[in-house]
Amino acid sequence: MKYQAKKKALILLADGTIFWGKAVGDLEGSSFGEVCFNTGMTGYQEIFTDPSYFGQLMVTTNAHIGNYGVKDGDEESDSVKIAGLVCKNFSYTPSRYGASDSLENYLKNNNILAISDVDTRALVSYIRDHGAMNAVISTEVDKIDELKTKLAETPDMKGLELASRVSTDTPYFFGDEDAPYKIAAVDLGIKKNILRNLAKRGCYIKVFPYNATVEDLKSFNPDGYFFSNGPGDPEPLKDTIKVAQALIEENVPMFGICLGHQIIALSQGVSTFKMYNGHRGINHPVINHITGKGEITSQNHGFAISREDAEKNASLEITHSHLNDNTVMGIKHKTKNCFSVQYHPEAGPGPNDATYLFDQFIENIKHSKLEIA
Structure with a gap:
């Protein structure tokens, strides 16, 4: 000592x-x-x-x-x-x-x-x-x-692209290659526990760099796409936003968390903004508008998507909201197989209220595979 x-x-x-x-x-x-x-x-x-x-x-x-x-x-x-x-x-x-x-x-x-x-x-x-x-x-x-x-002289976080600083340089695999489902994940700063949660639900994941193209991701012939969490302002990630937009049109199941959620929103014409303080902690209350249930969630973000834009967008439904400040915590596409959340379902510091979102992603993949079959 x-x-x-x-x-x-x-x-x-x-x-x-x-x-x-x-x-x-x-x-x-x-x-x-x-x-x-x-x-x-x-x-x-x-x-x-x-x-x-x-x-x-x-x-x-x-x-x-x-x-x-x-x-x-x-x-x-x-x-x-x-x-x-x-x-x-x-x-x-x-x-x-x-x-x-x-x-x-x-x-x-x-x-x-x-x-x-x-x-x-x-x-x-x-x-x-x-x-x-x-x-x-x-x-x-x-x-x-x-x-x-x-x-x-230090750059402000607004307008700062940081995903490239934490993303993998080359693709890598996670999980059992004989697993029933294949996921192409875009690494914007992905957490290990996200990969663990997907793997234990029967997913074999190929993790791609933040700047992967549509062709790169489709080459894995995945059953689903995942856009990860990450740092910085989402708006400078123009190419990633275009990739998300193109993949949503393919109608293959897609799931986004945190920065990935913001990328998906931007791809659908919903703007983002820098929050006054941000949400960072393991005790944030969220309401699920579909089930009517409350969730105690882990959060870590300094940007959020525009509620006004999301409400005006005929293609999107707001699925979750923060009970403290009413910021948008989740959206889903009404006609495409895509949903996302702003918080972190992989983080279970005590409450595991949000882990069902991984199950929901897997269910979407199962239904999609049945329709194709």
Whole structure:
């Protein structure tokens, strides 16, 4: 356990506001990105490795981070994807059966700067009041003017294409090649647990890069198409939007999650917008308009689709809404075999309310195959 004095650190927001803290471990320097917060009480390893968080400085609202270390197999990708971590109390010594390492070493091995001892309640309250914005976390506390200059040059998340930074470079396979269903998945930043959920439902998945063409995807002769979650603004992904539009016309079953949901909406003429704060946590209430049931969901997005556009679109039906702010959480095409959701059914931090969506996708595939037969 480490008792030596910790190096002074700070988080500087784009509007000039500063919150002070201490450096975690031995890493020094500065890290830039959009500041956001996650309300989850557990699951920090899954959060930190989620590709949808690429380029973001993560503020954790839970008071204790690192107390159960990290464990092999709990990651959602091959590396930590956040740009940096801001927390209140950082635990250097993990207490967990089966822990493979401490969070301190895990972040250090991934070269991720983290700061602790920050008044995260005040910081989160400030972000909620003033909206998500760019920020920098740094141990270079004597270079505030220089940090402000560099921060002003950091690109805004609006208009920023990041899927290419986290997508696979070459196609790869996941699951049993003798499985009954074949899925062509477009990797915009796909989480491992999405692949696991598809595989355990009898799917053999070929994962394609974000810029795969219609011909690339059709060459696998899939029974269904999947568009994954991912980071950044969906609007710059013009080619991916066109691919989704063309595949929807093929009427082969399609399912989209998060960024994939936004891509599908854009392909049908529904616009997207950057949210004031975004939804990030494991406790978001959603109403399913088809069943009338409520769902407690995991969410992670800073963009959403236009309710006004979706309601005006004669081809689409809004299937899910967020009960806190009425943002659109799900849509389905009325005449094509396609549906999507904004939240994360593969994430089951306790509630598993939304996992039925994978079953729904499989049922759509089964019916489609029967019709073809």
